[in-house]
Amino acid sequence: MMINIVRSELTKAYTLPRVQVVTAALVLLFLAIQPGSSDTYREVAAGVDANQMVLDAGQLTDAATVLIGYVSASTLNAGLLLPILGAVIGGAEFRHGQLGLSVVAVPNRRRLVVGKVLATGLVASGISMLFSLISSVVAWFAIKDWNPGLLVSPNMLTAHARLLLFCLTITLISLGVTLVARRTLIGIIVSVVLIMLTMTQVVALVSPAVDALLPWSASRNLLLQDVFNGVPLTGSALHGGAVLTCWVMLIVIASVIIIQRRDAR
Amino acid sequence: MIEIKDVTKKYGAKTAVDQVSFTAAPGRVTGFLGPNGAGKSSTLRILLGLDQATSGTALIDGQPYPSLTQPMRTVGAILDGASAVPERRGVDHLRWLAQSNRIGSQRIGEVLETVGLADAAKVRVRKYSLGMKQRLGLAAALLGEPRILVLDEPVNGLDPEGIRTIRGFLRRYAEQGNTVLLSSHLMGETAETVDDIVIIDKGRIIATGELGEITDGHASLEEAFFSLTSSQPGQSW
Known part of the structure; x- marks a missing residue:
């Protein structure tokens, strides 16, 4: 049954110290940026006028929208490490003949890969929900005298859903690349190159439409619609979410095909 | 019951396993012998669905290993290199x-x-x-x-006590009606454990039969092996 395979893959992941270390680093990084985020939330709350507007980057903007945008931005920053998690989980399969043992235990390779994807997705979702919980607690202390109900508003819950989609897809893309390439390092290098393509704006300068198809640009489009970040976005949030989902589907299909066709070495 | 039928495995132009056929029966320990690089591990990897055969079939109780649900309840395996x-x-x-x-x-x-x-x-x-x-x-x-054990070089690295323990364990396991397929390049050790022998060399099966049949006319299994493979000690050094 698939549930046994997923359970097994979760055990396989979290009994490896390097997975525990990367997870701890992710959480610590997120905690480390919380004091700065808290200051930003306090500034927003302190600057709200009678019309619930706030001056953000020189423009009067809806304060609730601005705050939700900053909560999203803090997770995007910590999420830079999520591809490492996906690469480490995927790459462990190719060390010490692990894949051979995995195929002996689960000879249906499609189910094996799908089980690994689901398990890694659960891990990423758990981290995302932890991020959402932490940022909600930090934000509550910052805005409790202004509008604490904002933290459970439909707009904030939608933002958390977007964060979940971002954490899930960005981790699975890296997992898939690693399963295809069969090496942790290649998974990490590909992820870094994809990040750099977005951060340097090289592709965006040539063609914003193509840039919007890159996973990290799609992540920015998904999460940062309401944040002034100095660099223009290249698509809508819906477009960003669709691009990330397509990346995951394509890379998972490629992983299944390649793991099925190759000898399990 | 393990059945290997006309299995061939090619890596590019190189044929690692060439038309290999043999069976391993319940209640018996079957030794799968051959020098390093003879094709033992490749054959067992094909049997366990890790590598795909270029042609031929490898069956566990009449089914390919990948079609088994919860396969570890049917087959237990030790893989060399995994x-x-x-x-x-x-x-x-x-x-x-x-x-x-x-x-x-x-x-x-x-x-x-x-x-x-x-x-x-x-x-x-x-x-x-x-x-x-x-x-x-x-x-x-x-x-x-499992009722079937497939063990690739299981006594590598074991001390004499460990080897003796494994030997006794496998004998008892087979006597309970289970199937044991044991690959090894250690002739002396294998001779004391197995009922049946399959010898592979350069990817081809060169002898199969009961231990007594294979060693008949030879001082030991090792002598029979060198005679059957026409190789000399130190030849490959």
Whole structure:
């Protein structure tokens, strides 16, 4: 049954110290940026006028929208490490003949890969929900005298859903690349190159439409619609979410095909 | 019952396994012998669905291994070159394997006791000796209480006591009606364990039969092996 395979893959992941270390680093990084985020939330709350507007980057903007945008931005920053998690989980399969043992235990390779994807997705979702919980607690202390109900508003819950989609897809893309390439390092290098393509704006300068198809640009489009970040976005949030989902589907299909066709070495 | 029928495996122009056919019957220990690089591991990897044969079939009780659901309940395997990840604890290695085949966690303690690793269960595998790693591999093979064991070089790294223990264990396992297929390049050790012999050399089966038939007219299995493979000690050095 698939549930046994997923359970097994979760055990396989979290009994490896390097997975525990990367997870701890992710959480610590997120905690480390919380004091700065808290200051930003306090500034927003302190600057709200009678019309619930706030001056953000020189423009009067809806304060609730601005705050939700900053909560999203803090997770995007910590999420830079999520591809490492996906690469480490995927790459462990190719060390010490692990894949051979995995195929002996689960000879249906499609189910094996799908089980690994689901398990890694659960891990990423758990981290995302932890991020959402932490940022909600930090934000509550910052805005409790202004509008604490904002933290459970439909707009904030939608933002958390977007964060979940971002954490899930960005981790699975890296997992898939690693399963295809069969090496942790290649998974990490590909992820870094994809990040750099977005951060340097090289592709965006040539063609914003193509840039919007890159996973990290799609992540920015998904999460940062309401944040002034100095660099223009290249698509809508819906477009960003669709691009990330397509990346995951394509890379998972490629992983299944390649793991099925190759000898399990 | 294990049935290998006309299995061929090619890597580009090189033929690693060439029209290999043999069976391993229940209630018997079948030794699969050959020098390093003869095609033993490739054949066993094809049997276990790890490598795809270029042609031919390899069946476990009439089915290809990949079609088995919860295969560890039918077949237990030790693979040469596929060991536990060193950073993981022995007990955790067994845990993920057990979970994948819906095997109860109490079975983990039982197999650790069986192979004498109960005290080292929570030690990371990188601290295990070679013999302990082999015993952990055997524990993994026994998790699902399978009726078929496929063991690739299971006594590598074991001390004399460990080798004798494995020998006795495999004999008892077969006497209970189970099937044991044991690959090795250690002639003396194999001769004391097996009922039937399959000898492979350069990818081709060169002899199959009961131990007595193979060694008939030779001083030992080792002598029979060198005679059948027409090789000389030190020839490949």
